[in-house]
Amino acid sequence: MNLTKDQVSQLLHEAAITLFADSLEELPPRQQYQALAFVVKGLAGPTWAAAKHGADERGQKQVYYFAIEFMPGRLLASNLLNLGILEPVEAGLRALGLDPAALYAEETEPGLGNGGLGRLGSAFLDAMAAVGIVGNGNGIRYDQGLFEQRFVDGYQVELPDDWLRDADVWKTRKADRAVIVRFGGEVLLDRDRLGQITPVYRGVEEVFAVPYDTAIIGYHQPRINTMRLWHAEPVPDAPEVLTAAARARITAITETLYPDDSNLAGQELRLRQEYFFVSAGLQSIVAHFLKYHKSVLQLPKYVAVHINDTHPALAVAELMRLLLDEHHLSWESAWQTTVATLSYTNHTLLPEALEQWPVDLLAAQLPRLWQLIQEIDRRFRLRYTGPFGQLLVDRAAPIIDGQIKMAALAVIGSHTVNGVAKLHTQLLKTQTLKELATIFPARFVNKTNGITPRRWLQLADAPLASLLDRQIGPRWRTEAREIAGLADKLDDPAVLDALIAAKQANKVALAGYIQETLGLTVSPAMIFDVQIKRMHAYKRQLLHVLGILEAYQALRAGETRPARLHIFAAKAAPSYTYAKDIIKLINTVADLVNHDPTVNGALQVAFLPNYNVSLAEKIVPAADISEQISLAGMEASGTSNMKLMTDGAITLATLDGANIEITEAVGTSNIALFGMTAEEVAARRAAGYDPAAIAEADPRLKKSLGMLIDGSLPLGSAGHTIYDSLLVDHDEYFVLADYASYVHASRALDQLWTDPHGWAAVALQNIAASGRFSADDTVRRYAKEIWHALPARGGQEK
Ligand code: GLS
Numbered sequence: 001m002n003l004t005k006d007q008v009s010q011l012l013h014e015a016a017i018t019l020f021a022d023s024l025e026e027l028p029p030r031q032q033y034q035a036l037a038f039v040v041k042g043l044a045g046p047t048w049a050a051a052k053h054g055a056d057e058r059g060q061k062q063v064y065y066f067a068i069e070f071m072p073g074r075l076l077a078s079n080l081l082n083l084g085i086l087e088p089v090e091a092g093l094r095a096l097g098l099d100p101a102a103l104y105a106e107e108t109e110p111g112l113g114n115g116g117l118g119r120l121g122s123a124f125l126d127a128m129a130a131v132g133i134v135g136n137g138n139g140i141r142y143d144q145g146l147f148e149q150r151f152v153d154g155y156q157v158e159l160p161d162d163w164l165r166d167a168d169v170w171k172t173r174k175a176d177r178a179v180i181v182r183f184g185g186e187v188l189l190d191r192d193r194l195g196q197i198t199p200v201y202r203g204v205e206e207v208f209a210v211p212y213d214t215a216i217i218g219y220h221q222p223r224i225n226t227m228r229l230w231h232a233e234p235v236p237d238a239p240e241v242l243t244a245a246a247r248a249r250i251t252a253i254t255e256t257l258y259p260d261d262s263n264l265a266g267q268e269l270r271l272r273q274e275y276f277f278v279s280a281g282l283q284s285i286v287a288h289f290l291k292y293h294k295s296v297l298q299l300p301k302y303v304a305v306h307i308n309d310t311h312p313a314l315a316v317a318e319l320m321r322l323l324l325d326e327h328h329l330s331w332e333s334a335w336q337t338t339v340a341t342l343s344y345t346n347h348t349l350l351p352e353a354l355e356q357w358p359v360d361l362l363a364a365q366l367p368r369l370w371q372l373i374q375e376i377d378r379r380f381r382l383r384y385t386g387p388f389g390q391l392l393v394d395r396a397a398p399i400i401d402g403q404i405k406m407a408a409l410a411v412i413g414s415h416t417v418n419g420v421a422k423l424h425t426q427l428l429k430t431q432t433l434k435e436l437a438t439i440f441p442a443r444f445v446n447k448t449n450g451i452t453p454r455r456w457l458q459l460a461d462a463p464l465a466s467l468l469d470r471q472i473g474p475r476w477r478t479e480a481r482e483i484a485g486l487a488d489k490l491d492d493p494a495v496l497d498a499l500i501a502a503k504q505a506n507k508v509a510l511a512g513y514i515q516e517t518l519g520l521t522v523s524p525a526m527i528f529d530v531q532i533k534r535m536h537a538y539k540r541q542l543l544h545v546l547g548i549l550e551a552y553q554a555l556r557a558g559e560t561r562p563a564r565l566h567i568f569a570a571k572a573a574p575s576y577t578y579a580k581d582i583i584k585l586i587n588t589v590a591d592l593v594n595h596d597p598t599v600n601g602a603l604q605v606a607f608l609p610n611y612n613v614s615l616a617e618k619i620v621p622a623a624d625i626s627e628q629i630s631l632a633g634m635e636a637s638g639t640s641n642m643k644l645m646t647d648g649a650i651t652l653a654t655l656d657g658a659n660i661e662i663t664e665a666v667g668t669s670n671i672a673l674f675g676m677t678a679e680e681v682a683a684r685r686a687a688g689y690d691p692a693a694i695a696e697a698d699p700r701l702k703k704s705l706g707m708l709i710d711g712s713l714p715l716g717s718a719g720h721t722i723y724d725s726l727l728v729d730h731d732e733y734f735v736l737a738d739y740a741s742y743v744h745a746s747r748a749l750d751q752l753w754t755d756p757h758g759w760a761a762v763a764l765q766n767i768a769a770s771g772r773f774s775a776d777d778t779v780r781r782y783a784k785e786i787w788h789a790l791p792a793r794g795g796q797e798k
Pocket of ligand 1: 115116117118120347348353420449635636637638639657
């Protein structure tokens, strides 16, 4: 798209008048942002409109990515980049005396996800559009996103996230495409003379599902996909007048995002959310499909529906319902069509995160689906008990002990199932879903996660992006694998110096933000050691804290070490008190070391509040060390590990999740590995483990642990809880078992830091190896091997 500075100015002035009846110069920054976003939406409009019909007319297969969470991040700069008008627009803004970055910062980030899972969904949408796959998101438009986090006296406090306060410029409400989703009531099966079964519903609650569409713009190409998020409302003009309570029950469905990514929330509301967006999505997909095709039997040829984690697993039963009840297929044809249409990604090994619904709850909310799930279960048992035996089939079947296991339903109803990193897929096959993998061995495949270098490198890390342009030319901007060319510059001291300078520029910017946010003065010359991710015991922020206390003692004892700033950002689920205790601990340790003159700036801790995509965009480019220190066998993949390496941080890691692939990519000499492997963890668990003996044998560790309870850290009950988790409750996540090797690996990085070119060379090799973690490649693999929906003509549309 071509645009001159003058055109930008004219469009902006017109938008200011149209939207706010005022001149651009008079508007506050928030409205200037809105005017610009309005212009950009308008510029994308014609391509979006054309793209919607083009795929149907060409008969190109479409992917629908069903996910209960999406975290797109701010969209303005990303849309400008993808449309190819970032530079002229920024030049136009500057000519008008406006600061582009300040306008971008006016956008409220839609926090419609908890963490890695939601962010991955959005990265995939961006990537699908970039490589020319017709791939649409299907999810929920929450009125309130993930809570806003503040710290009060070191404790996490949650405030509502009112992200719609200033209107969401990007959305298009499509009331004409609304569908009705039914809950509760009774279902009777009416059989006519030909044996045709028709369900008759009585006393159901009807919910109006209204889609809100957002354009997902393909990078430098005419593909614009749609993220469709559904909003729950009372049915307009319904014959029955609803009570206020009945209306509230309906609107509650899309009021708030569950602030939890690893525990089954277990409430009726969560189940209603899941069915709501699954049913609305599938109804609209099938209706749309039938505008272009004669028979639903052809669905799998033109449509792939992806179940992202178990939250949308009801898609199996809901698609069956539509095919059986509304399109009158036989059970066998409906089942074949369903399985050929659906695929499923598992994103977790945590047992508490594997969703199960009590039969009573599901049967009351979704009586027709309950009938169908029982039939799926019955047929599954009938078919597989003979060959595999009662015991195995009992463990594999969807219904057991009054519970419905959603992962089982998803696996049985999908043609392909994938894990998100090699180790994770292997553990799924051999442990978590081993019975299902025995029955369906060919269904299980691996698709290691990816990230979008557009957001994390092109937009967030302009200094590194321009270094890459200068050193290897701009092709990496479209094909991330080209970044590998940087490896040829390994021995060029001028390139290493440039890399150091680029990182330094980012660190200066982050130091400014830390000063502004926390009032803490830090030096950009320190090592910026970063751990950013959800607060969870298995991710072991606690191990990082024990490392800080080790360094604290060393410095107080007179050792000299390179100055290090430990940067944390993390939200804890409001109900997860242990994780909140760790937040209190980090803030308390920060208070201690930041105010202790004896460590004299050689050790500082900054815990930045309200972690979200926009904050990550500030931290990631400034990181020297990336802490990926989960207990091996716990983190399905991780994606901050990929973002941080892309921007030149060196990873301090266990062999967990995608850290294993990162190690393969960079080689063991370019990553600081420590700790037990997943196998060693399992063996240690089996053999029995005595954390107290480890603490006893290491005086510094013993002292650090003592600090939790002896009053040197004013932690209140949090100190005892954490102390007991390690020494009384047997340290479930083997923090103490990995402690010594963690400290050792971290000290090796201190050593490397004393040689700036040596450090930069390792960072450079990380950047050069990062291209393979581009989400573009990941979605190409999904498209080729799972969805069978490769873009026409090698990725480009007409
Ligand atoms: C998660 C995993 O915990 C992460 O390891 C993974 O990177 C992410 C995307 O696959 O999915 N699963 C989950 O429930 N939340 C996540 O972030």
